[in-house]
Ligand SMILES: CC(C)[C@H](C(=O)O)[C@@H](O)C(=O)O
């Protein structure tokens with residue numbers, strides 16, 4: 001829902017590891033940034049690896065229904081210790097993260113990439129000198145190779161055949177492409193790049209290509225461009241400045257956004273939104289990073305990505321100015337950071353909250 | 359075939375644009391590097407965009423059958439001018455490149471990545487200072503999402519549904535995984551990383567994971583590791599030194615190898631082999647770069663990637679020492695390069711051939 005004044009019913013899923021630590025700071029900054037007449041009413045949901053290990057439950061239906069009633073969701077990170085034999089791989093991913101995206105129709109997975117001041121990009125000075133890096137990936141979130149379609153025959157034998165089916169509908173592609181055109185139109189450069197592999201994945205490629213052209217005809221002010229997923233790898237490494245908005249399918253988007261986060265100085269600053277633009281269910285905002293069990297409990301995690309996810313949340317609720325205040329505060333904080341001085345998680349949150357309020 | 363002495367029946371597909379220019383240099387260096395009792399008998403095949411535009415033919419069956427009779431194949435690059443309306447996208451990719459890989463059972467697509475001296479990596483000095491980058495990707499070449507399986511319903515309507523089916527067989531996965539273990543065993547670090555997305559693509563993930571474990575049990579001297587495709591993006595950008603040999607599916611391999619080529623100083627040095635390890639058909643060696651129509655005809659293209667592809671060809675035919683001589687000559691040439699002095703394509707070939715012979 002758009003929530004202009006009054007109470008925001010905010011579902012908070014702190015999750016595991018550093019999840020609760022960074023979520024607390026995101027909430028602190030959200031409250032500092034919100035207009036005076038907007039109040040957050042948080043409800044915490046205990047979900048993730050810990051709950052699964054304790055109870056065997058991943059996402060009970062009753063909890064999903066409660067979550068559905070919220071205005072927006074803030075997620076920390078879920079995931080247990082690597083290679084925990086009691087936590088089969090995929091359980092939380094499919095049972096919780098993807099389940100929420102599909103159940104709440106999060107068809108736009110939004111991932112902005114910027115190289116912030118002071119952030120350590122792995123790219124060379126020569127590449128960075130070409131100009132500012134500032135683009136956003138609009139990743140489809142509800143179909144493609146993520147549907148679980150497919151199966152296996154003669155499992156465990158030398159005659160095994162396993163398939164994965166990427167499902168692409170005009171319905172699903174049209175709406176995400178339209179959302180991406182809308183976002184491109186609102187940005188100064190107004191440029192949208194479709195990323196796919198149309199020369200090999202012809203069936204899916206054809207419906208993406210067609211709708212990109214058809215919807216694009218309604219946005220003559222937006223410049224369009226097409227790039228194969230493999231070529232995107234080269235461009236992101238050597239010329240990331242060329243991108244403004246990228247629209248792509250679920251799996252290509254997963255891959256592109258991790259590279260985008262890496263080149264823009266790491267997953268520690270990457271925010272994301274799982275957005276339902278039609279507002280038929282709450283959208284969910286989360287840092288791209290994981291639960292980092294190795295550093296959990298020490299309050300040394302950087303909450304910046306969670307805080308920036310809060311900015312996306314405010315923007316989605318209809319408060320772009322408040323969102324911009326958070327971004328500006330983060331920017332100022334990053335500029336003022338002294339690499340020699342390591343602050344604790346709440347200190348970073350306090351500093352950014354103070355800048356937002358000031 | 360292994361060809362130890364005598365004549366090598368070499369099928370040469372120069373292709374389009376700079377293809378013929380770089381192939382000529384690769385052949386020059388091949389001849390210089392081959393042992394005295396090994397002679398190349400090249401047969402040229404006129405295939406690619408130009409032939410298609412002239413005749414409407416992509417790969418006539420009779421040509422494919424001739425090609426099948428060769429000992430090995432050297433390909434330049436194929437592809438016409440971008441957006442040529444007479445050259446529908448995918449025609450050459452599927453009708454020629456992929457058709458050859460499938461018809462000749464090139465189930466190992468081999469792509470080594472090294473940061474050579476003097477090559478301009480887009481990575482920062484900090485990342486490069488971590489150590490030498492030297493890994494090879496073994497990409498499956500005959501199944502996965504590249505089979506063309508799938509289709510579309512109600513095409514062109516708002517109710518369109520299009521699917522792409524990734525096909526993974528125990529037969530196909532086992533043989534490429536085994537090849538990768540063999541290659542890892544022959545390298546000093548003896549480390550093999552499986553790259554997939556097992557937490558989402560569970561059906562395919564399961565057969566890859568199982569065979570990686572099963573075959574791995576026969577190679578206790580090889581250290582194994584697993585990485586999701588999205589995490590690989592981060593590692594390639596920030597810590598490429600961690601990789602030795604990577605084995606992965608056809609589409610992930612396409613994506614990973616372009617990023618690998620980019621970070622190791624560009625597509626201009628990236629060589630590749632489409633290998634049939636069982637030698638039931640000729641293997642094909644080619645630079646990763648395209649036909650670069652914009653610089654064709656000027657003899658300014660860098661033939662190094664084509665020359666390095668020739669080294670892979672010699673290695674495959676059973677001449678690892680000759681292959682190593684080419685690599686050493688390329689290395690020496692790269693070290694001696696003066697960025698201020700631009701050499702023409704044949705000058706680079708001559709210089710490397712002279713070093714190989716000397
Ligand atoms: C955890 C996993 C299922 C998820 C995905 O693949 O979408 C993650 O990588 C992401 O990008 O949010």
Ligand SMILES: CC(C)[C@H](C(=O)O)[C@@H](O)C(=O)O
Nearest residue numbers: 199200230451452455456612
């Ligand atoms: C041209 C295309 C079909 C091909 C592929 O996707 O395999 C290319 O990108 C490659 O990597 O050799």
